[in-house]
Amino acid sequence: MENGSLDAFKVIKVDVTKLTRAALEGSGLGTKEMDRSKNMFVLGLCYWMYNRELKNSIKFLEEKFAKAPNILDSNVKLLKAGYAYGETTEAIETRYQINPAPMKAGVYRNIMGNQALAIGLVAASKQSGLPIFYGTYPITPASDILHELSKHKNFGVRTFQAEDEIAAICSAIGASFGGCLGVTASSGPGIALKGEAMGLAVMLELPLVIINVQRGGPSTGLPTKTEQSDLLQAMHGRNGEAPLPIIAACSPADCFNAALEACRIAVEYMTPVMLLSDGYIANGAEPWQFPQTADLPKITATFITEKNGGDKFLPYKRDENLSRPWAIPGTKSLEHRIGGLEKEHETGNINYENENHQFMVRMREAKVNKVADSIPLQKMDNGNEKGKLLVIGWGSTYGAIKMAVIQARAKGYDVSHAQVRYMNPFPKNLGEILYGFEKILVPEMNTGQFLSMLRSKYLVPAEGLNKIKGIPFSSVEIMEKIESMIA
């Protein structure tokens, strides 16, 4: 089994015998009898994996072993132990993703979200010619990106397991300063720790990709469960006015495109970019009609090699994207200093003057907003661009919303679906789409973060459907809400 034949699967090694014996220690059962009840441990584990309750099985056991309390006890104990094992060992994270629509003709493979992210980063490296430096610290549910990436050293990938989350992002910033594509990843708690360094990257205006595989929060929260509650953290979770572009992946396979796109924006706009995934898509799998290298977009990375201001080098002189030049150490006569202090326009010298600060804050904001010029307009996933009800989502709610809207339309309701990938800046036509509908529904796995962004930017009376249970929406839940709003 260890000869690589299982490489195509996600293999979780569990020493069932040892764990069963440990769970039954002191039960008075002999080793043989203990080993015979291993199946209950595994059953408990499966219940956890598929989010089933133990109640019915316990009832069944109680009836079956009513006359043998000893056996009943050990069976129930094991069932619970198996379930608890799933909950506590963050190693196990298998969820199921169902593709709702009939699939297009073509060649497919299976892919999981974190794997797709890793492959997307490798592809971005190839398409940009920049080596990837991945600085990270293990955290559920993001660690699998590291596991996957560290296999691909023959693509020139350098992975660095740092001493903590802060070192992880800072090392990535150092690598970007040197001309690599620095990437770091974590989940909510780790992203919180990276906040100050993200602000530094905003000031340095260096390319950097920060991946947040979201999980239930706050604090340690629900490490193995999914949530979309870090959207506003991505938007605002830094001191000062520190905007950065945000991209959200909507399915396991989509993580690939999201990673490529995040890298493109980071490099072309010299900016940190936040990529949002979550536990559901990170560990979910789906069939992927994978692309060919030849079809992938090119990412243009340029290092400046000559002075750009007469006899001076101006590290903060901007191009038409408002992006600054990338001058890497080792380039003759471009020696310069950058840092976290406010800097003067063009020269990059430290500057505390009031007018300059306002100018620079606005400049950094304008640069991020300019990303909207290079992203596609928002498309409808299903339905018309105008109508009665728009269901608009972001990230991993995609599958459930898609399914619900297909069903609602089959019932004859005037419902449309749009799934937003570019969370900052929004696509230029997003407002127009919103204004074309009588009602707007925003399902998300938080208390209404995307909802508040839409409301405050576009002043629309959108309504939320919020689920904060650590598990994804079912299409039925969304369908019910659609019916209540439209019928």
Place this chain on the structure above:
Amino acid sequence: MSTTITPAAAPAGFTAKDLVTDQDIRWCPGCGDYSILKQAQTVIPELGIPRENIVFISGIGCSSRFPYYMETFGMHSIHGRATAVASGLKATRPELSVWIITGDGDALSIGGNHFIHMLRRNFNVNVLLFNNQIYGLTKGQYSPTSEEGKITKSTPYGSLDHPFNPIALAMGADGTYIARSMDRDPVHLKDTLRKANAHKGTSFVEIYQNCNVFNDGAFEIFTEKSSKKIETLMVENGKPFIFGANNEKGIKLDGFKPVIVDLTDGNSANDLWVHDETDRVKAGILSRFFDNPAKEGHFPRPFGVFYKEERNCYEDDLNQQVADVLAKRGEGNLDALLRGREVWEIK
């Protein structure tokens, strides 16, 4: 006592003047930082490194303004993280000469974690820790190297913290080059910087730096002519430990116990402890010469290279691993990676 000067490498075609930037220096007049900047600007052109291959990375604090005054590549990063930023840079650009500028608060308090991990990984960089035993930039709170009982703005009744001994800390973190110098001894400082640069691995140099505004005279007893010879021990590889106004005192080892002996009292210099900077156990003992000079029978404070060891550098191993995998598996084929192991067709 004379100091052996490490010979300079071939000059790199620029001078100390070429390392001066057009920025006004913001340090207080009389600050020890000026001397350190000057010595660094003097030494660096001798090292044979092209100016564009030199990078100074700092954290936050008075000392961390240093990169702005060095006409090389530089980054003034965030508090405590210069070591972490430098790790990523050095990992990917091993050919660069990377210098980290940090202080006692920056490296030992907020950045303590990155500091010890840098030492154990042994990136080939130079870490210059300006130790002034105070928080200068925030205007005078005690630091992790301040002496116990220190009265400062944040400790009007005296600080309660036991101070770090940076040299012993670096020893404990398996540093491979550990030295101490001072702002007021330009010759010694320049020599220590040259040696630090020559060492392959993380070269840690603690530099006693006077903050004349918030902690004036903290190191006076070691730096002033009148007491320097009595209170300091200038260690040199292969030389016996001798100190005193007229070199009349020595230190010998009685088992693992250091003992101060009077050389005018019939003790022979031949019996003294001879410094071997590659001896980890003895360097450990030496690092503990950290007594308060007010204490009766205290040991002199050592300056120079405490310890030196050859060990693999992280960036070399990292890049070797990449090269090995490349040699073994060939350059990655993106199409094969995209395709994965198993595919199926839907018609």
